[in-house]
Amino acid sequence: MFTGLVQATGKVIALDKTPQGGVRLQIESTLFEKVSPGASIAVNGCCLTVTDPLPSRATFDLLGTTLSLTNLGNLKIGSLVNLEPSVRPTDPMGGHFVTGHIDACGTILFWGPDGADWRLDIKAPPAITRYLVTKGCIAVDGMSLTVAELLPEGFRIWIIPHTLEVTNLAQRKSGDRVNLEADLLAKYTEKLLAKS
Numbered sequence: 001m002f003t004g005l006v007q008a009t010g011k012v013i014a015l016d017k018t019p020q021g022g023v024r025l026q027i028e029s030t031l032f033e034k035v036s037p038g039a040s041i042a043v044n045g046c047c048l049t050v051t052d053p054l055p056s057r058a059t060f061d062l063l064g065t066t067l068s069l070t071n072l073g074n075l076k077i078g079s080l081v082n083l084e085p086s087v088r089p090t091d092p093m094g095g096h097f098v099t100g101h102i103d104a105c106g107t108i109l110f111w112g113p114d115g116a117d118w119r120l121d122i123k124a125p126p127a128i129t130r131y132l133v134t135k136g137c138i139a140v141d142g143m144s145l146t147v148a149e150l151l152p153e154g155f156r157i158w159i160i161p162h163t164l165e166v167t168n169l170a171q172r173k174s175g176d177r178v179n180l181e182a183d184l185l186a187k188y189t190e191k192l193l194a195k196s
Contacts, residue, residue: 001086001087001097001098001099001100002042002047002084002086002087002095002098002099002100002142003084003087003091003093003094003095003096003097003098003144004045004084004095004096004098004137004139004142004143004144004145005084005094005095005144006082006083006084006142006143006166006167007031007083007084007085008029008030008031008083008166009029009080009081009082009083009166009167009168010027010028010029010031010032010043010080010081010083011027011028011029011078011079011080011081012025012026012027012075012076012077012078012079012080012081013026013027013028013057013077014026014059014077015075015076015077018061020063020064021063021064022061022062022063022064022066022067023061023062023067024059024060024061024062025043025048025059025060025061025062025072025075026057026058026059026060027043027057027058027060027081027083028056028057029056029057029058029083030056031083031085032050032053032054032055032056032057032058033055033056035050035053035058035085036050036053037050037051037052037053038050039053039085039086040085040086040100041058041060041083041084041085041086042082042083042084042085042086042098042100042142043060043072043081043082043083043142044070044071044072044081044082044141044142044168044179045082045098045100045102045139045140045141045142045143045179045180045181046066046070046072046100046102046142046179047086047099047100047101048060048062048100049061069102069105070102070105070179071105071141071176071177071178071179072179074176074177079168079171080168080170080171081141081168082141082142082143082167082168083142084142094144095137095144096137096139096144096183096184097183097184097185098139098142098144098181098184099181099184100142100181101181102179102180102181103127103128103180103181103182104124104125104127104128104180105177105178105179105180106122106123106124106125106128106140106154106177106178106180107122107123107175107176107177107178108120108121108122108123108172108173108174108175108176108178109121109122109123109151109154109174110174111169111172111173111174111176117158117159118158118159118161118164119156119157119158119159120140120145120156120157120158120159120169121151121154121155121156121157122140122154122155122156122157122178122180123151123153123154124153124154124155124180127182128180128182129150129153129154129155131182131183131186131187131190132147132150132155132182133147133150134147134148134149134150135147135148136183136186137183138155138157138180138181138182138183139179139180139181140157140178140179140180141167141168141178141179142179143163143167145157145159145163
């Protein structure tokens with residue numbers, strides 16, 4: 001379980017194909033200074049398991065399904081990724097409940113300054129938009145963000161300077177794929193109401 005509060009960014013330093021059709025992903029970050037093998041880390045919002053940790057880097061095994069259903073298949077050497085370790089029972093819940101299980105990918109329609117602020121417009125499939133409400137939560141590449149406005153085919157978010165500074169948004173551009181995870185509570189509510 002995660003909160004969607006990105007703790008650090010990491011830089012992709014290796015992408016090695018495996019005989020099974022997957023990829024061994026290696027990321028460099030100060031976040032890995034105290035990480036043990038088997039730890040869960042959200043990488044761009046995807047819950048991945050650490051293998052072979054070193055003081056400043058960690059390796060993750062990505063299956064073909066993960067590569068095709070998320071934007072991790074679009075990574076290149078030098079790409080920045082958002083990182084968050086899993087929540088411990090004593091950690092504060094600052095964002096919202098994020099499982100690290102990506103529901104779908106969206107596409108950035110607009111990303112850039114709009115007046116004095118920064119605006120992020122994302123095209124999202126109906127599997128995501130059905131759970132969106134204005135001022136509700138959405139996880140975008142692992143970032144817990146607030147939906148500012150619903151658009152005909154997606155949603156709009158206004159980005160504060162802190163989020164721009166501590167995430168991978170500086171590398172993003174229109175047309176990029178982003179990982180989306182809809183609000184967990186909305187999904188459970190839908191399921192429970194459908195059975196009543």
